[in-house]
Amino acid sequence: MSKISIHSVKRPETSSVWYQQLSVFSSLKKGNYRSDIGNLFPRFHLSLRKATKLIYVGAGIVGLAASIGITNKGHKVTIVEATTTLQVIGDGIAVAANSQRVLKHYSILDNFYKRAKRNVGVMQHRRYSTSEVVSACDMTSQVQQYGYAPYILSRPGYQRFLYEETEKRGVKFRFGNPAETVEDNATRPVLILKNGDRIGADLIVGADGVKSIVRKSIYPDIAISSEQNCYRASITLSKLQADPELSALTNTFDFWMGPQHLVIAGPSSDDDQYSMALYHPGNTGTAGEWKKPGDLAHMRETFKYFALPMRKILDLVDSSVVWKVVEVPLLPSWISKGGNVVVIGDAAHGMTPYQGQGAAMGIEDGAALAETLGRATNAEDIKRVLPAFEKIRKPRAELIAIASAMLGKIWQMPDGEAQQQRDERMKAMPIWDAKTWDGSYIDDVPGSLRDPNYQSWVMGHDTIIFTNRQLDKMLA
Numbered sequence: 186m187s188k189i190s191i192h193s194v195k196r197p198e199t200s201s202v203w204y205q206q207l208s209v210f211s212s213l214k215k216g217n218y219r220s221d222i223g224n225l226f227p228r229f230h231l232s233l234r235k236a237t238k239l240i241y242v243g244a245g246i247v248g249l250a251a252s253i254g255i256t257n258k259g260h261k262v263t264i265v266e267a268t269t270t271l272q273v274i275g276d277g278i279a280v281a282a283n284s285q286r287v288l289k290h291y292s293i294l295d296n297f298y299k300r301a302k303r304n305v306g307v308m309q310h311r312r313y314s315t316s317e318v319v320s321a322c323d324m325t326s327q328v329q330q331y332g333y334a335p336y337i338l339s340r341p342g343y344q345r346f347l348y349e350e351t352e353k354r355g356v357k358f359r360f361g362n363p364a365e366t367v368e369d370n371a372t373r374p375v376l377i378l379k380n381g382d383r384i385g386a387d388l389i390v391g392a393d394g395v396k397s398i399v400r401k402s403i404y405p406d407i408a409i410s411s412e413q414n415c416y417r418a419s420i421t422l423s424k425l426q427a428d429p430e431l432s433a434l435t436n437t438f439d440f441w442m443g444p445q446h447l448v449i450a451g452p453s454s455d456d457d458q459y460s461m462a463l464y465h466p467g468n469t470g471t472a473g474e475w476k477k478p479g480d481l482a483h484m485r486e487t488f489k490y491f492a493l494p495m496r497k498i499l500d501l502v503d504s505s506v507v508w509k510v511v512e513v514p515l516l517p518s519w520i521s522k523g524g525n526v527v528v529i530g531d532a533a534h535g536m537t538p539y540q541g542q543g544a545a546m547g548i549e550d551g552a553a554l555a556e557t558l559g560r561a562t563n564a565e566d567i568k569r570v571l572p573a574f575e576k577i578r579k580p581r582a583e584l585i586a587i588a589s590a591m592l593g594k595i596w597q598m599p600d601g602e603a604q605q606q607r608d609e610r611m612k613a614m615p616i617w618d619a620k621t622w623d624g625s626y627i628d629d630v631p632g633s634l635r636d637p638n639y640q641s642w643v644m645g646h647d648t649i650i651f652t653n654r655q656l657d658k659m660l661a
Contacts, residue, residue, distance in 0.1 A: 237564050240265060240376050240386040242364055242399050245272060246544050247530030248392035249347035251551025253291050256354040258559050264356060267363035271344055277453050277460040278340045279541030282331035282644045287552045290649045293350050300346050301454040304334040305438050310611060313443030316492035319608045322615040330622060331644045336454040337438060367402040369523030387564040389526045395511045396473040397532035403521045411509040414470035416463040416479045418505040422452055425459055430494055435459060441495060444599045448495060463488060470509040479505030510537055515583055519575050524568035529554060536586035539593040546582045549648040553578050556652045560660050573659040577652055588634055
């Protein structure tokens, strides 16, 4: 693995961009967020003089990971979760280089690898109607490029792993306690549960997903939006391996690109399942409902124009669930007016799944929040440092959300000239390619999805190092 350099990034000459410019990238860029990865010596900051009481709402992946970051700094955390057990529904989840860096900082990456036995390997983009491979990228090359190869884990497996790590750190849980609202009009915020219980804390962190009760307490009128549905299904790998026409698909991760339809499918890293997410228009799903049974006949009818291998795979499916793909609109702020409540992850910036960065952004949020709270001198000082967290995290998460939505449109173009041009350009330069990166840390906001630095800006990010460098400037 090549060493990451500490000099300022040398940007390669930008080749002509072919995807439409994401002009909103520039409009959202505020201030200079640039840094490099140098100065890795330990920092000595003022820290909270005594352990604070933090309430995290939501025991999903983001809430669990965030609690690890803050308990590592000696603070007490209680996670309040509406369901009686861990949520176990969901499709495969990408754990890319930027997420793995956070796990490395938390000293849990080795344990992660014990569960995640296979990395992604080859990722391919295919034509829906012919199964022709438009582009292919060996994702193990990202070890040389970014230090880590990506993994696709089952969501239950990833969640269970993080839960086990929180238990080691003494995180307290209150399962089966749905939240009603949050009050932040006094010295300390209060979480009010549906059963009437009132829980006070020094800070309440909403990590409760796209239907966030915490966000609703800050913005009662903000509505989530949805344009697509998703069937989720999985099949035992052995069923595909028994068919000579399908067995090769168990060794790759594939994006089947069709007009307004997209299938993302491949083997999970931690079990023997072939996981599929099938995106399509209509109203089959319900926003925020993750366990609605899917209609298998409708699923097969919806994707009947896909190539024979995909149709054969769908014939092997014996059950599915369906939901709405939802987005959270850009929020004016992630922090309550009282300054003692903050939202992170999907509660703050719920995004489409097409870039595989939704959970990663939430994990980065939690890590950055822990570093920021480490700069507070006491519980009352949280209000002073919290805006710095938002200034550091909000631009990056929102830009990646916008890019993810754009990727969804690119991969679901109607058949025609624009689609043909897309395919030719993807053949010439796979979208995950990062060979132009020289190893330097990049924080300049890219101007386009095809900016040579875009992928490296996403994957090469170390949120803990970046956060501390920015905090040094903001809180000096």
